[in-house]
Amino acid sequence: MGAKGTYSLMSIPDIVDSLGVWGLTVEEDRLMRPTPEFVEFVFCACLAQVTGINREDLIEPAQEALTISSIEEKDNIYLPALTHNLLCYHLTRFANAARVDDFSAYDISRPTKDRTLLLLSAFINFVKFTEQLCNPFVNELASRSDALLVERDQISSKLAQVQKRIQELKAKRDKDEPLCQELRAKNKQLGDFVLKTKVEQQAVMQEVDLLKEEKTKLMERKEYIQRELEAASDTNKRIKGRIVQSPERVKRSISTMSVSRVEYKKTVGINEAKTRDLQAKINALVIIEQDLRTCIDQLQVVEKEMKSLQDIQKDLAELKDQLDDKQIERNELRLKQERVAKQLENAHAKLTLAQQRAADKKAANARIIERLQAEYNDMDEERKENDLQLAEIRKEASEVEEKHLKASEEELNSLLKEYWSLKAATNVYMETLATKLNMKMS
Structure with a gap:
């Protein structure tokens, strides 16, 4: 078994120092002989450094899971086991993230020295790796949080405008509601009146058509009788000067024609009375038609108002839908903000821890600098002493x-003097020798 990653096995002092930076005091002897309680405690500390999850945080979810189950006596028996299983689940995920694929519950319940050191090396290296990437993540998270806050303010202002618009529309609708009810009632009355008038108009129009037909027939008969009268008058004029051969027959004809004339006059009077009645009815129908046109115009106005009211109601429904959508978006943004705030809080905690570690490192570096400064001062004093000794040595050397x-x-000088005297003697000897040997000196 081993880790999938390339983590180097850390020494026990390095592991103790790394855990000490996190505020965990661990003895080397406990790493040499690990126990289940100690291993679980250290693994939970490593898990909390990355995810912020510890054993206490898992008790409440386990309690809720047991509450909705049907297991009896669950509070006393199954709660520790379920909490331990949840902890093993999170530790397994943490180990997989740290490239340890063979992590199991045996690493907690039956720990060994080599296995514990290997897992701690992987966990500590993974935690350090995540801490190195913490600052860019925190900055990005802060910028995203600011952007979300700005977006939330914009959406809140838009929501306030929409709500104001809805309130105005509601107020206008409430204000126009009595007029709408009055117009609906009037529209209903006018509709009933129009239907009733149409029925009466149809009956009157049928009667008018019948009277027109009867009038046409009477006019035709009147013209025919007038033509007969004219013909009879012409005939009477022609035979006026003649002697009547059959006066009785003429009298009977005259009597018959007189009776016919009286009946015709009666018929004409009746027709004229009917004509006057029909004219009065026609005038009444014209007035009714004008009233109907007025009613139709009013109905058109009412229809326009109803159409505008329907449009307003449709706009109101759309605004309600938009309001619901905005409320849903606001709830989602609130949840996102809560998650971001929680992440930001965790990031701030990690940042504070990193700053504390940096301060500790700075203090350690300061101590090292102080120690080096002290060593430098000692070396400076030694150098000054060496300079004094060197000056004395140089002085003695210069004197020597x-x-x-x-x-x-x-x-x-004595050697040079001896040399020049010897050279002069040599020259004298050479000249003497050359003279004796008859040789020329070059």
């Missing part, structure tokens, strides 16, 4: 050098 130089100069 001057003494030896003076002696050397005296000896050199």
Whole structure:
């Protein structure tokens, strides 16, 4: 078994120092002989550094899970086991993230030295790796949080405008509601009146058509009778001067024609009365038609108002839908804000921890600098002492050098003097020898 990653096995002092930076005091002897309680405690501490989850945070979810189950006596028996299983689940996920694929509950219940050191090395390296990426993540999270806050303010202002618009529409609707009810009632009355008038109009129109037909027939008969009268008048004029051969028959004809004339006059009077009645009815129908046109115009106005009212109601429904959508978005944004706030809080906690670690490192570096400064001061004092000794040595060397130089100069002068005297004697000897040998000196 081993880790999938390339983590190097850390030494026990390094593990103790790393855990000490997190505020955990661990003895080396406990790492040499790990126990289940100790291993669980250290693993939970590593898990909390990355996820913020510890064993106490898992008790409440386990209690809720047991509450909705049907297991009896669950509070006393199954709660520790379920909490332990949840902890093993989160530790397994944490180990997988740290490239340890073979982590199991045996690593907690039956720990060994080598296995515990290997897992702690992987966990600590993974935690350090996440801490190195913490600052960019926190900055990005802060910028996203600011952007979400700005977006929330914009949406809140838009929501306030929409709510104000809805209130105005509601007020306008409430204000127009009595007029709408009055118009609906009037529209209903006018509709009933129009239907009733149409029925009466149809009956009157049928009667008018019948009277028109009867009038046409009477006019035709009147014209026919007038033509007959004219013909009879012409005939009477032609036979006026003649003697009547059959006066009785003429009298009977005259009597018959007189009776016919009286009946015709009666018929004409009746027709004229009917004509006057029909004219009065026609005038009444014209008035009714004008009233109907007025009613139709009013109905058109009412229809326009109803259409505008329906449009307003439709707009109101759309605004309600938009309001519901905005409320849903606001709830989602609130949840996102809560999650971001929680993440930001965790990031601030990690940042505070990182700053504390940086402060500790800074203090350690300051102590190292102080120690180096003390060593430098000691070396500086030693250097000054060495400089003094060197100056004394140089002074002694210069004195010795001057003494030896003076002696050397005296000896050199004597040697030069001896050299020049020897050279002069040699030249004299050479000249003497050349003279004796008859040789020329070059």
